[in-house]
């Protein structure tokens with residue numbers, strides 16, 4: 001049996017005709033830049049997240065970058081984020097010539113640990129503390145970070161909160177006693193439509209959602225090189241536009257997203273049930289509620305991670321390591337002066353976690369095959 005970590009062909013079967021029709025409509029319309037599908041997708045995605053404004057952009061990376069640019073983050077500023085995420089989360093901070101600093105993750109959720117976050121802020125010299133402008137939590141693997149204490153910290157230290165929801169569109173969190181979607185708690189939420197995300201396009205894409213009209217407007221201006229009206233530039237932005245073709249494809253997929261989340265949650269529950277209680281195997285923790293976690297990834301943690309990956313590969317099961325090197329140990333961030341041992345939970349995760357195959361179309365037979373192979377390796 002061959003099992004991919006993510007099989008997009010399985011998803012394509014059910015939607016191919018609709019997708020092709022939507023694409024041909026764009027082709028025939030010739031409105032390839034900022035066509036009506038972009039506006040419609042922005043409207044629908046903002047509504048899906050419970051937000052007023054959506055601004056489509058070219059990638060999740062650009063969603064983060066343009067959000068920081070809209071806050072005028074620059075060389076005098078510091079952005080506090082997690083050391084354990086996809087590179088873009090910290091890369092965009094440096095691209096604004098600002099300084100990224102890190103606080104460790106919580107070992108069970110893999111998300112920014114609020115206690116560690118507060119400790120890092122309190123340990124800064126007061127001159128540096130005043131420079132911290134943005135808190136950038138990530139909702140890793142599809143589960144919300146613990147936003148309530150993080151928002152308290154943001155309030156105490158006067159930080160704007162930009163949520164990196166690239167892996168978590170539709171994930172929920174109980175905020176102020178009611179379930180809300182991630183990306184709706186801070187000033188803005190940033191999402192990615194990279195094909196491997198739960199809502200993936202036919203290429204790159206992303207979106208910023210917010211309730212703040214001024215912020216939305218600034219993102220919209222920066223998306224087109226800071227021009228308004230066209231060819232008159234009050235700001236220096238970039239070309240951050242979302243293609244009409246991508247918006248058209250995403251409009252086919254968005255109405256199916258919640259159903260796909262259900263499929264992933266059911267598969268995660270099945271893994272949980274059949275892999276529970278094995279010594280040396282840590283399963284992903286449901287920190288809040290199962291139905292709040294959208295399982296962009298199903299992450300296990302084991303001692304002999306690389307050997308397990310090899311074993312599964314020999315059985316035809318592909319897995320992935322997200323992520324092998326935390327930010328503070330990346331060559332490009334050497335200049336920040338961190339060292340091995342600074343963020344033990346992140347370093348531990350980087351050395352022990354493995355993403356098993358998960359997607360809504362994964363069959364029971366395939367899952368049983370994965371479960372048997374994992375058990376075999378662990379003699380369980």
Ligand SMILES: *Cc1c(COP(=O)(O)O)cnc(C)c1O
Nearest residue numbers: 059060061086088166167192194
């Ligand atoms: C995918 C991802 C991004 C970047 O999104 P792209 O669309 O690939 O640019 C940013 N942050 C996280 C956590 C991601 O998983």
